Amino acid sequence: MNRNQLINRVVKSILYGLVAVFFIWTAAMGYYNLIFTDTDTFFVLFGQHLLLVGVSSLLAVAVALPLAVFVTRPKYRKFEWMTSNAANLAQTVPSLAVLALMIGILGIGFAPAVFALFIYSVLPIFRNAVAGFNSIDANMKDAGKGMGMTPAQIFWRIEVPNSSYAIIAGLRTAIVLNVGTAALAYYIGGGGLGVWIFTGINLFDNAFLLSGAVPVTLMAIGIDALLAWIGRVVTPKGVRPPALQAVD
Template sequence: MKGRSKVETMIRIGLYALLIALFVYAFQIGAFTYIAENPSEIAYLVGQHIRMVAISSAAAICCAIPLGIFITRPQFKRFEFLVINFANIGQTVPSIAILALVMTYLGLGWQTAVFALWFSSLLPILRNTIAGIDSVHPAIIDAGKGMGMTQKLILWKLELPNASYAILAGIRTATVINVGTAALAFLIGGGGLGDLIFTGISLYDTGIMLSGALPVILLAITIDFMLGIFEKLIIPKGLQRKVEAI
């Protein structure tokens, strides 16, 4: 317990040190100067980036959680292999390849990027939903049945609250990954902060590249932090204490 806590603390300190070093380097090569001189452009690109991430993540949540619940029901359990392997495609196929395939049918633009981001976000949320519900102890379900609860009440009052930690962890992971992957939307005319990143790469200008990369990093950190707070508000207190004790 204590040894693992020390390792986690050291890793966290190392990541913070690396992040600070990156910001210092970005300041030295003029990335912050570009951001300060073009605030309206940065704000516009950040808005595009957030819109793509928000729409694709919300669509993935609305699709993956009900689907995960569906295939954990005993009568539909046989479809789990098929559904999981379909969602696996979004993770095994490179993001650029997904963009290229979707672009063939939907054309260029942000809608193609949103679809690709949605598809690649399904697996973490779906897997965690299934794992969370399957991990609920059978004794809890039996207790609910003994109290006369219907299957619907058992799902809403017992299974989902006890699976909430795993489900929210999947949402958190998928959303943060989406923030980084959304930078590729520039390649198909989807906009976002990838505009600055790839422009900087093509011009061999590290300052411009980092002026797009740094907001992506800050956006990912901010979203992760906000979702962490949301987890503490949603997850039952007893389950939080159980998780922290592991």
Template sequence: MNELIEFLQTNGNELLLKTWEHIYISYLAVLLGILVAVPLGIALTRVPKIAQWVIGTVSVLQTIPSLAILAFFIPFLGIGTVPAVAALFLYSVLPILRNTYTSVKEVDPNLIEAGKGMGMTTRERIKGIELPLASPVIMSGIRVSSVYLIGWAALASFIGAGGLGDFIFSGLNLYDPAFIIAGAVPVTILALLTDVIFAKIEKTVTPKGIETHEKTV
């Protein structure tokens, strides 16, 4: 216990800085993933002939090791935050894209036709019918993606992007378990907190009457 207190007294400020860097990198990548994957998923429901090809291509990118992706971006984007966010962004896209495409595609066609009968435009149907009904599944994809990215962001330390991975890799280089724990424990806590936060958001955006159905599927 005394060793932990001493460690925090010596490295507390740096730990806070690395935690903020980790949150910034992870959440920025997730935000970019949402801004790209949700509209793309909706658009693909309109062109199902190429949907599976696009999702398949993104799935292949997901299988590439994260370190290889990070290394790939270095010649183009250098080192630091930008290539780290770009790499994490690629990993964020698949769960959000797949869930958006699947959930919007499975909206009851009768409801879509009813919207057309009421004179709703395509944009109005997306905003008023499709997105509200698909939101629980879309949020589930965002939630999964966010939790994964919190863990993967530790690898950003390899290309000088900072984050809690700096503590982990310093501990490995110095053979100092205190540094490893100081990096690994906050990453775990951040992942758990992220899961809880997005679970609450998922519950909030779920229309009444849909939540019970989703839980019974």
């Protein structure tokens, strides 16, 4: 382990320790009692939050990954700047403005909230996938051709494994952002843990606020850790960044 990796681990340990102290202190103050006294409502809101994040993220993956594959093919690279600018433009619009726009188009409820989260998820996934595919050495593809591989075999056996780390990193960014942004679905009747968060803010009630905010935080940390583990599993050892290799 080199000096930078040691510093990184120490900083992470300190941050996680501070978060743990905060959770323990707030639990001792009884701020999470609402989760245990109104368990049914908590699980309904938690399920709604997961559904918002899951559906919007799946839609983003279904759009962003094929689009990234399309614009990184030699014949269609001329469309890369156009799609990148469109995705960047969608990301620059404030999240509340997107939600307000969706109300005018789709009304209130689950559907507009999912669509707004979908718009925010596309850019990180698309950008990282494009970067991953573009980073592959052309000599590797030429070697595959020399071995008699078809274009499909080159894609699945060379391009996908070598770009998997960048793709997973984009997924991590998009989904963790979605977990936090999904709380805003409360404003358009989309449900989720934002109901308790913003009720707590409006009523100056820390029990409501933390009973919503802390599960959202833990959800984001848990999903990020899960995707980081998946990234280590699916990324071939030979193409892993040094930080990932040090973990094994």
